[in-house]
Amino acid sequence: MxxxxxxxxxxxxxxxxxxxxxxxxxxxxxxxxxxxxxxxxxxxxxxxxxxxxxxxxxxxxxxxxxxxxxxxxxxxxxxxxxxxxxxxxxxxxxxxxxxxxxSTRDLARVGLLYLRGGRWGDTQLVPAKWVHESTQPHSEIGEGKGYGYLWVTAAANAPGDSISTNVPMFYASGFGGQ
Structure with missing residues (x-):
């Protein structure tokens, strides 16, 4: 199996x-x-x-x-x-x-790449469809939280989240909480 x-x-x-x-x-x-x-x-x-x-x-x-x-x-x-x-x-x-x-500034570039739909300058580095699909919740992992393709997702105003926004979000969460 x-x-x-x-x-x-x-x-x-x-x-x-x-x-x-x-x-x-x-x-x-x-x-x-x-x-x-x-x-x-x-x-x-x-x-x-x-x-x-x-x-x-x-x-x-x-x-x-x-x-x-x-x-x-x-x-x-x-x-x-x-x-x-x-x-x-x-x-x-x-x-x-x-x-x-x-570093924080290098990791921020990865976040910005995803916020721009995979585009960096005039170049589409990551297909926009992949960015969208990977940041969608494919599994429910907690109240208002999901898991995409290596991304944690959260619904707008997710209860119990330490970061509360009025829009849905996605973020990377790895070893040591980084």
Missing amino acids: EKTATVLDLLKARSGVYLPSVYDTDEGRPPRGSHKPGTHWFYNNWDFNVRGTILERQTGQTVFEAFASRVEVPLSMQDYSQDDGHFHYGPESKHPVYKMRL
Whole structure:
């Protein structure tokens, strides 16, 4: 059953693959085989880590090389370099964590790219359809909150949200709350 999970399931954290992974705990992890791929949301580092392995096998580039050529350079990031990214391996899985440090101003450029529908200057870097689809809630994860393709979404005036706006929003939320 796990082998039927798709890349889209991985992007939505709905793979149904509940294996140990680097930088993860067993806490709350459903038992293997308890949910079919695409049917249940669970924030699962295995889903995230395996995507880096898939990217490298399909493109021949590491996550950091692809990020540099497809994001860092086109957005003219001021602070990021490939040295700010590194893999962390562990005995839990053959799929490493890929960690990178981004300054606030470089990360703000990524946010601005998405707010502009994937357009940077005169160039459409990310298809507008992808930007829209990826920032829509595909899973309900809490009162007024959802999960897109790696983005957390919140309805306008979502209850219990520390940031309340009168418009829907999306944001990245990762390790350490960044």
